[in-house]
Amino acid sequence: MFLRSEFSNKHQKAPHKIFWGELKEEKILSDYFLALINPSPCILASSNSLKRSNSTTENTQHPVLMVAAATSTTAPTWPSAALHGSKPTHAFPNNEKHYFQLSFLQTSNSRVGRGEAPAARSATKGWPAVTFEEEVAQIKRLQNGSDVRGVAIEGEKGRIVDMTPRAVQAIGESFGEWVADGVESSEEVRISVGRDPRISGRVLSTALFSGLAAVGCKVFDMGLATTPACYMSTVLAPFAYHASIMMTASHLPYTRNGLKFFTPKGGLTSSNVEEICDRAGRKYAQRLLSTAASTVNPVTPTRVTFMSTYAQHLRNIIKERVNHPLHYHTPLKGFQIVVNAGNGSGGFFTLDVLEKLGADTTGSLNLEPDGMFPNHIPNPEDKVAMALTRAAVLDNGANLGVVFDTDVDRSGVVDEAGNTINGDRLIALMSAIVLREYPETTIVTDARASVALTRFITSRGGRHCLYRVGYRNVIDKGVQLNRDGNEAHLMMETTGHGALKENYFLDDGAYMVVKIIIEMVRMRLAGQNEGIGSLISEFEDPMESVELRMNIVSLPKDAKSDGAEAVETLRKYIEEGALEGWELDSCGDCWVSDGCLVDSNDDPAAIDAHMYRVKVSDEVNGQYGWIHIRQSVHNPNIALNMQSSVLGGCQSMARVLLHKFLLPSGLDNILDISQVKSYAGMG
Numbered sequence: 001m002f003l004r005s006e007f008s009n010k011h012q013k014a015p016h017k018i019f020w021g022e023l024k025e026e027k028i029l030s031d032y033f034l035a036l037i038n039p040s041p042c043i044l045a046s047s048n049s050l051k052r053s054n055s056t057t058e059n060t061q062h063p064v065l066m067v068a069a070a071t072s073t074t075a076p077t078w079p080s081a082a083l084h085g086s087k088p089t090h091a092f093p094n095n096e097k098h099y100f101q102l103s104f105l106q107t108s109n110s111r112v113g114r115g116e117a118p119a120a121r122s123a124t125k126g127w128p129a130v131t132f133e134e135e136v137a138q139i140k141r142l143q144n145g146s147d148v149r150g151v152a153i154e155g156e157k158g159r160i161v162d163m164t165p166r167a168v169q170a171i172g173e174s175f176g177e178w179v180a181d182g183v184e185s186s187e188e189v190r191i192s193v194g195r196d197p198r199i200s201g202r203v204l205s206t207a208l209f210s211g212l213a214a215v216g217c218k219v220f221d222m223g224l225a226t227t228p229a230c231y232m233s234t235v236l237a238p239f240a241y242h243a244s245i246m247m248t249a250s251h252l253p254y255t256r257n258g259l260k261f262f263t264p265k266g267g268l269t270s271s272n273v274e275e276i277c278d279r280a281g282r283k284y285a286q287r288l289l290s291t292a293a294s295t296v297n298p299v300t301p302t303r304v305t306f307m308s309t310y311a312q313h314l315r316n317i318i319k320e321r322v323n324h325p326l327h328y329h330t331p332l333k334g335f336q337i338v339v340n341a342g343n344g345s346g347g348f349f350t351l352d353v354l355e356k357l358g359a360d361t362t363g364s365l366n367l368e369p370d371g372m373f374p375n376h377i378p379n380p381e382d383k384v385a386m387a388l389t390r391a392a393v394l395d396n397g398a399n400l401g402v403v404f405d406t407d408v409d410r411s412g413v414v415d416e417a418g419n420t421i422n423g424d425r426l427i428a429l430m431s432a433i434v435l436r437e438y439p440e441t442t443i444v445t446d447a448r449a450s451v452a453l454t455r456f457i458t459s460r461g462g463r464h465c466l467y468r469v470g471y472r473n474v475i476d477k478g479v480q481l482n483r484d485g486n487e488a489h490l491m492m493e494t495t496g497h498g499a500l501k502e503n504y505f506l507d508d509g510a511y512m513v514v515k516i517i518i519e520m521v522r523m524r525l526a527g528q529n530e531g532i533g534s535l536i537s538e539f540e541d542p543m544e545s546v547e548l549r550m551n552i553v554s555l556p557k558d559a560k561s562d563g564a565e566a567v568e569t570l571r572k573y574i575e576e577g578a579l580e581g582w583e584l585d586s587c588g589d590c591w592v593s594d595g596c597l598v599d600s601n602d603d604p605a606a607i608d609a610h611m612y613r614v615k616v617s618d619e620v621n622g623q624y625g626w627i628h629i630r631q632s633v634h635n636p637n638i639a640l641n642m643q644s645s646v647l648g649g650c651q652s653m654a655r656v657l658l659h660k661f662l663l664p665s666g667l668d669n670i671l672d673i674s675q676v677k678s679y680a681g682m683g
């Protein structure tokens, strides 16, 4: 009898799917292995050799099949040296009973993956059936809010490859069907695909093309592209595709990859993506459990050079809005703008937008796409990225520095004095620009924004709506406010994601920069020479601002529900008055003037992660800070953000959290609270 279960490998500190087996005959085991690995070369290692040769197994391009002796005293000794490039052979003493745990740890560039050996499984007599639901769940777990994200190549300790070509193919098929369902006419469904420079992009996009083509879609390959460009390919003539997919994992490590989906109506919502992943999971599982071999059939998509049309579109916006009285076609003449693309997809902005408009871009950094991101993570929240850009601006005496994330849906800037403008400060800058154009408009942000930002917005006549973390939540809230008659022109997350009503409500880092550049030129034309940073000179940073994480240490399948329970438990503690001076923020109809949020408003989108913001006061200072607790979108952890207007305020909040909540509630059994302990000075 064989059992199969999830299990945490203590050496790898990560969950792995395992096969538990009691094996009597050499033949069965070796047949199973041969069928499973054939024809790919693989490494076969015992748990001991794996322990000893971790580096070997992690660096290899071959799948690793781990064979760990479990409880048996007669467990076989596998060759301690890993076998490369050949099928494993091992003589088992006949007619002896052996107990094994078999686990696929990692795969790459391989036709064999965890859960991807259908023929082998069904052909192996007596081997346990893999449950359909489990395989569906694997694909469903790739959903990350409104995106798909997963590990595409080996390299991360404790993470298995789950974004495999077959998974991507199945998602492509179900997205193609989903799009076709929404197309009224009988015309052929046309879908474009772009990607960032990640090294897994080429192989995975081949799988995506194949999936889309398999359900009858005509596929257009944009090659290296940006996320906003993918959306724009659905609206700009003559392209106007029915839909588009951007393959990217944004600022995540080079090992990850992901998908973002668009139709002319905008980005898909979390529930759309859930539906697509559910459908894809069924396809994937059916295929996996059938005896028929399944392969990724290569198709040749039509290659399009959309990025040059998109760059021209951005140039036209700048030309038209600046409307330069002397040189209409080169409105950026006389400006030096340094771009740091972080070796992601943003380099085009320097060459095809700024230089063609007359800007000097000397001093720009990391423009060459490189899917290993050798210099730093392309991310405007990254300290190195911002510091290098600041240095480049100051060294070159530039007027502006621009930092893009990998796929250019986020950006940050540096003003000519070297002030870095990201997070809340970027929202303040954009608010100043937008409120000039649309007085009294509502600005929607996530609830990690500072009280000072609310003050900044309201003092300029605007209204501030704080909403749930997650850029789609923020954007959807803005869409809903407009639909309900509350004009909201700017929706921005503190991560740098931002959308404008005038730009299709599209999450678009390039458009933010376009707006800032237009304002910079406009200011100079109006005789204001202080530079863009002067628009936020009154903005105050919070006295203290901290983010801590608590990893959820339960089994992966329980992590989501355990995370939700932890967050909900804090809510109950606060509602019951267990934490003196702590009060849940609430904002009734959801737009407010003085900054508050409880995540109880599940309109327009269903709650994808539990989160609350809590106001914190004491007798001496009155209300001095807030704490925001939430489930992470990407990883099994709880994020804690705190801000305080008094020195030591964040530490005192951390202490209360530790002693009045985490320890008494017993949540320290499912959460790793070491960061909180150490911040509270107790670690």
Ligand SMILES: O=P(O)(O)OC[C@H]1O[C@H](O)[C@H](O)[C@@H](O)[C@@H]1O
Pocket (backbone or CB within 6 Å): 469, 470, 471, 472, 493, 495, 497, 631, 632, 633, 634, 635, 639
């Ligand atoms: O939950 P975390 O790991 O902190 O990530 C949260 C962030 O994830 C992505 O980057 C989304 O694009 C953001 O909208 C979100 O704020």
